[in-house]
Amino acid sequence: MKKYKVLLLIILVLGTLNSAFSQKPYRVGTTAANFLEIGFGSAGNAMGDAYVSVASDLSSIYWNPAGLSYMEQHEAQFIYQPWIADISTGFASVGLVFPRLGTFSIGLIFVDYGDDMEVTNLAMQDGTGEMFSANDFAVSLSYARRLANWFAFGASTKYISSKIWHSSASAFAVDLGVIVNTHFFSFTGKREDGMNIGMSISNYGTKMTYDGIDLLQPIDILPYEQGNFRDVAGKFSLQSWELPLIFRIGVSINPLIMGQHRLTLAADALHPNNNMESVNVGAQYKINLPTTGDFYLRTGYKALFMEKSEYGFSFGGGIVLRMMNNIGLKIDYAYRGIGILGKSHCYTVGVLF
Numbered sequence: 001m002k003k004y005k006v007l008l009l010i011i012l013v014l015g016t017l018n019s020a021f022s023q024k025p026y027r028v029g030t031t032a033a034n035f036l037e038i039g040f041g042s043a044g045n046a047m048g049d050a051y052v053s054v055a056s057d058l059s060s061i062y063w064n065p066a067g068l069s070y071m072e073q074h075e076a077q078f079i080y081q082p083w084i085a086d087i088s089t090g091f092a093s094v095g096l097v098f099p100r101l102g103t104f105s106i107g108l109i110f111v112d113y114g115d116d117m118e119v120t121n122l123a124m125q126d127g128t129g130e131m132f133s134a135n136d137f138a139v140s141l142s143y144a145r146r147l148a149n150w151f152a153f154g155a156s157t158k159y160i161s162s163k164i165w166h167s168s169a170s171a172f173a174v175d176l177g178v179i180v181n182t183h184f185f186s187f188t189g190k191r192e193d194g195m196n197i198g199m200s201i202s203n204y205g206t207k208m209t210y211d212g213i214d215l216l217q218p219i220d221i222l223p224y225e226q227g228n229f230r231d232v233a234g235k236f237s238l239q240s241w242e243l244p245l246i247f248r249i250g251v252s253i254n255p256l257i258m259g260q261h262r263l264t265l266a267a268d269a270l271h272p273n274n275n276m277e278s279v280n281v282g283a284q285y286k287i288n289l290p291t292t293g294d295f296y297l298r299t300g301y302k303a304l305f306m307e308k309s310e311y312g313f314s315f316g317g318g319i320v321l322r323m324m325n326n327i328g329l330k331i332d333y334a335y336r337g338i339g340i341l342g343k344s345h346c347y348t349v350g351v352l353f
Contacts, residue, residue: 048300173205
């Protein structure tokens with residue numbers, strides 16, 4: 001019976017991959033808080049964002065909360081990712097592992113849109129002399145547990161906030177994810193070396209509506225009549241915007257396991273609510289350094305089959321250094337090309353304790 005369930009999951013993956021060839025873009029630019037689509041974590045970015053079935057550290061908070069259940073010890077992680085147009089993004093998180101209960105974590109994504117910018121309007125297009133700034137953040141609380149040695153489940157709840165000058169909006173959302181480990185394509189015969197199937201749904205939550213004193217506007221309700229109140233307090237009523245809902249499903253296999261060497265190949269299919277479907281592919285080569293730690297090389301390609309995508313190849317690497325008293329240090333780096341928008345670098349530092 002278990003084999004039939006796994007086969008059903010594989011068919012679902014293939015069906016989702018096939019849909020990427022037939023769908024056209026729609027609803028582009030119709031969601032708020034789109035910083036939630038950037039991708040956080042050097043390992044995942046270097047693999048072209050093909051990480052939903054590979055995630056196994058604190059960056060799983062973003063990719064697939066079920067991956068938190070594969071953490072073997074407590075961890076703190078810090079990510080800095082300069083983005084396009086002088087935008088700075090980052091991610092900070094802490095995860096605690098309790099073998100009998102599961103893994104609990106908290107994460108913070110923050111976005112700073114740069115130095116203060118000049119306020120302009122139709123009457124004063126060179127600036128009013130005032131300055132404004134904008135920033136976004138999202139706080140997540142996550143929990144994950146391996147319900148069986150082959151099945152992991154994870155969930156996150158998060159509060160999302162966006163602010164520009166004196167106006168702001170907020171929303172609540174949940175992320176859900178699972179990882180299934182199978183015997184398929186296991187070249188060693190061990191389940192842990194077989195194919196992983198990962199699925200996650202991100203940013204399922206309430207809509208965002210901006211509000212604030214910037215929307216106040218005095219109006220004359222009867223401009224052609226004398227004696228009425230000319231400056232009646234008025235206010236713009238803005239539309240509500242959905243969050244960028246993303247459904248990910250992916251597989252990963254290990255075609256090479258030899259001594260201290262392991263090669264992992266991964267592919268993810270994405271179905272967002274604000275664009276067409278696409279496919280991400282990636283590879284990771286791991287070398288275990290006895291008594292020292294692990295060394296990684298990664299590469300990938302993001303947004304295959306997406307029309308007018310500026311994403312392309314990515315690559316990076318990392319190292320995990322094991323020290324005394326069960327302390328470890330993780331350092332990862334990723335480079336991504338974004339076409340005419342330039343390039344992006346992602347730096348990650350983690351501490352295992």
